[in-house]
Amino acid sequence: MKLEKEDQEALSPYHRLSHAIGWFVGTVYFVVFECAMVLGWIAFNVGLAPTHWTFDPYPFPLLAVVLGLEAVLLTSFVLIRQNAIDRASERRNHLDLQINLLAEEEATKVLKMLGEIAVHLKLPVHDPDNKDLSQHTQVESIARDLRAREKKEGE
Template sequence: MSAPAPSRGPVENIDAVLRVERQDGEKLVFHHRVFHAIGSFAGTPQFVVLQCGAVVCWIAFGGVFPDLALDPFPFPLLATILALEAVLLTSCVLIRQNASDRILEKRDRLELQINLLSERKATRSLRILQKVAKRLNVDDEDCQQDELAQETSVDQIARGLREREEAEKAQ
């Protein structure tokens, strides 16, 4: 009989998940990294301050030096640049959001696997406890065979959830 694998502490498990996510991030091609960086920066107060400062400077320069202004009032070039920037920033943020969604889906699958393994271990522990109670002649109604000691059917649970969702939609 082989020895059980050494258990890992919570910190080691978290480090393992973060390591896998970091490796996934390193696999991203260069332009996706650029889009992620832009998407991250666009959602900060520093970006808002920088953006407002640039627009104020553009307008102030056009107002103070109207003869030198590249873009006189009503600033059509500024409006075009800001509209293009809005489209590009929106795209960068959506690309970053899609990547975040994929990471969350992976975490959800990992969490589901861990929950299923935990449920299986708990079921096994209950069965062992029931056998011990039976062998020790412990007479208690809680020690009888119950549904907690039975294997959980994931298919049955999924079908039940789907039926409830469909019933809620129908109402």
């Protein structure tokens, strides 16, 4: 959490603003706000306004332009926010991988030491998988095997 907070603080004000807009766009509040603005625009321009002064008569070409521009900008804000979320997720996944590799290495050492203790105390070991599990895990070969399976399934 501390690292993520530091990442947020390191963002430029423009990125923070785009993240806030991207967040707001994905809420019900934005949908309600958007509907109210469009309905207000239409009501004003069909003569329901007290002054009967319209600036965008039916079929509301200016409204279409404004909504089109808004769609492009809001899509950009959402994509900027999504890219930041993806980068943070990648960092977390990489950290998880590193921690898992360390845990695997530690577990392998512990199993190896337990096996040595069992041999030293002349205790019978009934688990046939113990020898395999106490060997160093070849992460690179596992990754290659996974890639090969993915390619084979993709064909």
